[in-house]
Amino acid sequence: MYLAEVETRAVQATEVPEVTSCTVKWDSWPASTISHHGQACCEIAREWMLANDFSQLGDAAALTGPRWLPKKYPWGPSPWPMHWCEAVGRKKLDCGAHQAISQELFTARGVQSRPAQFVQQFSEEATRHWGHKWGEDQVPAGWIDGDVIYHEGCAVTVEGDEIKLWDASAGWWIDPQQSGGYGALLSVRILDPSAEAPQTLSWGGRQLALNRWNTV
Amino acid sequence: MKIYVSGLYSGGNPQPGVGITRSLRQGYPDATLVGVEYSNRSSGIHWPELDEVWLQRPWDELNLSAHGEAIRALLDGGALWISGSDLETMWLASVFPEGHANLLTPNAAALARITKPQVEAHEGLPVQIPPYIPTDRSDWDLHAFCRKHDWRVWLKGPYYDAVRTRSWDSFEAVRTTLAKVWNTERLFLQAHVTGYEESVMLCAYEGELLGCVRMRKREITEEGKTWAGDVSEVDEAFLTPLRRILRELNWTGGGELEMVRDADHRLWLLEMNPRFPAWVHGATIAGVNLPALLVEGATGVAAQRPEPGRGEFTRVVVEVPVRSEFPLPPLPEHLGGGTGHSLKHPSGLPALAERLHKLNVLDGGDNETSSGGDAPTVPNTMVEDLLAQDFNRIETPAWVFMESTAADTFKRAAAMAHTLSTNQTRVTNAYSIKTNPDARLIKLALDSGFMAEGISLLELHKALEVGFRPDQLILNGPGKWWPEGMIPKEQIHAVFCDSAPDLKKTVAALNSGELKAKIVGVRIRTPHIPSRFGIALDTPETFKSLVESIATLPEDTGFGVHFHMASSNIGVKAWWRLFDSMLRWCQSLERLTGRTIEVLDIGGGWFPDDWHSVDHSDFAKAVKRAQAALPNVGQIISEPGKAMAQPTMALAMRVLETQEEDGEITEAVVDASIAELPMYFHYPHRVLTQDRGGDWKTLKRGKSQLMGRLCMEHDVVAANIELPEGTRAGDVLVFCDAGGYDRSMSYVFGRG
Numbered sequence: 001m002y003l004a005e006v007e008t009r010a011v012q013a014t015e016v017p018e019v020t021s022c023t024v025k026w027d028s029w030p031a032s033t034i035s036h037h038g039q040a041c042c043e044i045a046r047e048w049m050l051a052n053d054f055s056q057l058g059d060a061a062a063l064t065g066p067r068w069l070p071k072k073y074p075w076g077p078s079p080w081p082m083h084w085c086e087a088v089g090r091k092k093l094d095c096g097a098h099q100a101i102s103q104e105l106f107t108a109r110g111v112q113s114r115p116a117q118f119v120q121q122f123s124e125e126a127t128r129h130w131g132h133k134w135g136e137d138q139v140p141a142g143w144i145d146g147d148v149i150y151h152e153g154c155a156v157t158v159e160g161d162e163i164k165l166w167d168a169s170a171g172w173w174i175d176p177q178q179s180g181g182y183g184a185l186l187s188v189r190i191l192d193p194s195a196e197a198p199q200t201l202s203w204g205g206r207q208l209a210l211n212r213w214n215t216v
Numbered sequence: 217m218k219i220y221v222s223g224l225y226s227g228g229n230p231q232p233g234v235g236i237t238r239s240l241r242q243g244y245p246d247a248t249l250v251g252v253e254y255s256n257r258s259s260g261i262h263w264p265e266l267d268e269v270w271l272q273r274p275w276d277e278l279n280l281s282a283h284g285e286a287i288r289a290l291l292d293g294g295a296l297w298i299s300g301s302d303l304e305t306m307w308l309a310s311v312f313p314e315g316h317a318n319l320l321t322p323n324a325a326a327l328a329r330i331t332k333p334q335v336e337a338h339e340g341l342p343v344q345i346p347p348y349i350p351t352d353r354s355d356w357d358l359h360a361f362c363r364k365h366d367w368r369v370w371l372k373g374p375y376y377d378a379v380r381t382r383s384w385d386s387f388e389a390v391r392t393t394l395a396k397v398w399n400t401e402r403l404f405l406q407a408h409v410t411g412y413e414e415s416v417m418l419c420a421y422e423g424e425l426l427g428c429v430r431m432r433k434r435e436i437t438e439e440g441k442t443w444a445g446d447v448s449e450v451d452e453a454f455l456t457p458l459r460r461i462l463r464e465l466n467w468t469g470g471g472e473l474e475m476v477r478d479a480d481h482r483l484w485l486l487e488m489n490p491r492f493p494a495w496v497h498g499a500t501i502a503g504v505n506l507p508a509l510l511v512e513g514a515t516g517v518a519a520q521r522p523e524p525g526r527g528e529f530t531r532v533v534v535e536v537p538v539r540s541e542f543p544l545p546p547l548p549e550h551l552g553g554g555t556g557h558s559l560k561h562p563s564g565l566p567a568l569a570e571r572l573h574k575l576n577v578l579d580g581g582d583n584e585t586s587s588g589g590d591a592p593t594v595p596n597t598m599v600e601d602l603l604a605q606d607f608n609r610i611e612t613p614a615w616v617f618m619e620s621t622a623a624d625t626f627k628r629a630a631a632m633a634h635t636l637s638t639n640q641t642r643v644t645n646a647y648s649i650k651t652n653p654d655a656r657l658i659k660l661a662l663d664s665g666f667m668a669e670g671i672s673l674l675e676l677h678k679a680l681e682v683g684f685r686p687d688q689l690i691l692n693g694p695g696k697w698w699p700e701g702m703i704p705k706e707q708i709h710a711v712f713c714d715s716a717p718d719l720k721k722t723v724a725a726l727n728s729g730e731l732k733a734k735i736v737g738v739r740i741r742t743p744h745i746p747s748r749f750g751i752a753l754d755t756p757e758t759f760k761s762l763v764e765s766i767a768t769l770p771e772d773t774g775f776g777v778h779f780h781m782a783s784s785n786i787g788v789k790a791w792w793r794l795f796d797s798m799l800r801w802c803q804s805l806e807r808l809t810g811r812t813i814e815v816l817d818i819g820g821g822w823f824p825d826d827w828h829s830v831d832h833s834d835f836a837k838a839v840k841r842a843q844a845a846l847p848n849v850g851q852i853i854s855e856p857g858k859a860m861a862q863p864t865m866a867l868a869m870r871v872l873e874t875q876e877e878d879g880e881i882t883e884a885v886v887d888a889s890i891a892e893l894p895m896y897f898h899y900p901h902r903v904l905t906q907d908r909g910g911d912w913k914t915l916k917r918g919k920s921q922l923m924g925r926l927c928m929e930h931d932v933v934a935a936n937i938e939l940p941e942g943t944r945a946g947d948v949l950v951f952c953d954a955g956g957y958d959r960s961m962s963y964v965f966g967r968g
């Protein structure tokens with residue numbers, strides 16, 4: 001599933017999450033995934049991503065974030081659905097693509113990672129410019145709502161139920177010690193369909209419930 | 217209350233004096249704060265919150281005993297002193313060996329125990345010290361340390377300064393500069409640790425910890441200095457041992473432990489500073505005022521508590537008015553043709569270091585200059601080979617073939633290949649002809665079971681002339697088809713293509729019957745590595761076209777992959793990482809092309825010691841990994857490049873003239889030159905000379921320069937060597953380790 005498609009879907013909460021006003025809009029959005037043509041075109045592209053990640057990582061720890069990905073493919077509007085062979089050829093990728101690819105990279109390294117959905121605070125100034133940028137590329141910008149945005153990243157397991165949150169587009173780990181303000185994480189939902197509910201994960205001392213929005 | 221605060225330099229690499237002042241002003245609004253400086257170029261003297269400025273002459277002009285007595289009078293009179301400079305702190309510890317109740321700096325014994333890089337006092341803290349080596353070791357050992365740590369090393373001064381040195385020539389240049397600035401050879405090389413920087417700042421009075429905070433750097437200047445940070449509490453696991461250590465050291469004053477936290481969350485201690493850091497006021501803003509706590513601990517006078525903050529701080533650049541009593545000094549004239557001038561150390565800290573050496577407060581200075589480090593060792597075979605020569609009959613400069621060293625080198629390599637071979641995978645050595653095309657070495661390779669690897673058709677013909685069979689030849693490189701018309705008629709062992717057009721050309725030559733090869737393969741260039749060779753894999757497009765091109769290879773030839781990278785340049789660990797990276801790409805190629813890889817040709821410029829002196833366990837493990845990743849690989853061709861040739865020849869030269877200063881030889885001209893030692897800049901060479909008793913001795917580092925015979929500015933074959941006393945014109949010097957590219961790339965110059 002992918003951003004452009006899901007944003008048109010009706011909001012249909014399947015459970016009663018801790019929904020704040022800003023999460024209602026994106027509650028029905030699943031995390032983005034990259035599609036596969038089932039042919040050599042996508043297989044070559046996917047192999048390139050995984051082998052390249054192995055080379056880029058070098059001797060760094062497996063828990064090192066794949067910052068090379070947004071460096072090679074800076075954050076920007078992306079048309080959906082997206083296949084592997086299309087993703088590698090793009091100049092820019094959006095957060096859904098960064099998340100979905102990073103997810104595969106962490107998994108290939110043997111590191112557990114789950115898709116994470118973020119709601120982040122910015123400003124009307126910032127979101128207006130992003131809206132223009134997406135408009136110029138004729139890509140819908142349903143991820144913007146006033147001064148807050150929907151964003152995706154990876155919840156990477158450090159050990160046991162301890163996780164770190166990787167912002168795969170910014171190329172940094174979100175700081176659990178943050179408080180509110182510009183760029184702050186307001187809400188996070190970590191998705192794991194296989195998880196036995198209810199399960200919580202520990203992020204910098206905070207407890208985050210799986211498969212539901214958590215206000216930060 | 218009167219408090220003297222020193223260290224007011226406020227440039228890009230600031231001292232903490234201004235931050236201490238701001239914090240003290242917050243804690244003690246009514247205190248008289250006196251800024252102490254040793255240069256009116258240090259802009260912190262103009263900070264408006266200072267009530268007074270006590271400006272001293274720079275350290276090179278200062279009468280140290282008079283200054284010490286003046287400070288004693290101030291302290292006796294009830295004033296407090298907080299130092300913002302490491303060297304001033306060290307000097308004060310010598311002036312007040314018993315300490316002084318009002319002197320808020322650590323004692324000499326405590327300072328001795330935090331000397332970097334080992335920082336003895338760290339025992340018990342949950343930190344590790346990154347690997348290091350003092351630079352009083354031989355150049356040979358220092359180069360080995362750099363290779364071992366992949367040239368990700370810092371050359372650090374004894375008190376200040378740290379410079380990344382990514383190659384031997386940059387290391388040599390930085391070493392010369394730092395040794396000159398700090399008047400000591402006691403520098404050290406330390407391995408780089410990748411991670412996020414954080415610090416613990418503390419203050420203690422007479423051994424009792426009064427307060428501490430943790431700070432993570434959140435913005436860093438180009439010099440690596442804090443520009444923004446967040447402040448938090450120090451956890452108990454750190455605090456408990458820290459409290460004990462400060463008690464043992466009887467610590468008084470501020471302090472900072474500078475650390476790096478790696479991706480696995482391990483902490484590495486870089487240094488412990490005997491003073492507050494420059495970001496000290498950042499913690500005050502966050503609600504923890506350590507300078508005020510220190511004063512409170514020393515005097516019992518309660519300080520005003522800071523407002524609790526958000527825990528984050530940042531810096532901005534602020535202009536302040538210049539104090540009328542200290543107008544700006546004129547800007548010094550540019551030295552001929554120079555641009556700008558540096559404000560580094562305006563107070564003359566290097567001069568203070570030199571004076572402290574002379575006073576024996578610090579180690580270093582003139583009394584150490586005769587040391588020059590250890591002399592490097594050479595294998596016995598090298599000495600045997602030199603003893604076998606009659607240098608009286610050798611016209612210099614001359615290449616000396618080190619016969620027993622060469623025999624030993626090839627014997628070892630043959631034994632290694634034999635040991636590493638398994639039933640599944642045969643390990644075969646290959647001799648890179650370009651490293652030294654001397655027929656004696658090519659013959660030795662043939663007799664030792666090597667294959668011959670050429671980068672041109674001329675090289676292949678040379679191997680055939682010496683006795684190699686065509687099926688023992690490997691051809692690779694970007695210009696391998698040169699010169700035209702010389703492709704061997706018989707089948708050769710392997711050809712490796714260096715580019716997409718090369719692959720096309722090779723396929724055409726195979727299809728037309730012009731070329732016969734058992735194995736055809738590609739040289740790959742894994743991403744993230746600067747190299748001009750091989751087919752780059754750093755874009756999905758080139759990878760896709762490689763996959764498609766491999767499909768065009770004739771089915772009746774075997775397929776192989778060639779991976780060469782100079783281990784001596786990128787480092788030993790980095791080389792093995794690239795090997796694994798190469799295996800990963802090979803797996804992808806097998807999967808996507810359906811072709812199985814039968815031959816791996818690996819190698820490229822290994823430093824001889826790294827290749828021959830190891831227990832081969834790295835290689836043995838690598839063979840296992842290759843077998844696991846690529847089960848059809850039947851042969852691994854190992855081509856360690858210059859590791860074979862480099863030790864096998866030496867360059868003998870004679871001294872033409874010497875120049876002396878104060879009875880010491882400062883310069884000697886020799887009849888060899890960089891035309892015979894073109895690799896001089898890239899790695900150290902072990903230099904030997906025969907003493908009067910006939911024994912060959914390696915020379916240490918020293919103060920003499922050996923100038924080549926060429927009339928060229930950069931013809932210096934040794935910049936810092938200790939020539940034996942009595943060296944005179946006609947004496948023979950032998951540069952070992954010159955059998956690789958020194959020999960094969962030497963050129964004719966200045967011979968008419």
Ligand SMILES: [Zn+2]
Binds near residue numbers: 036040083
């Ligand atoms: Zn496709």
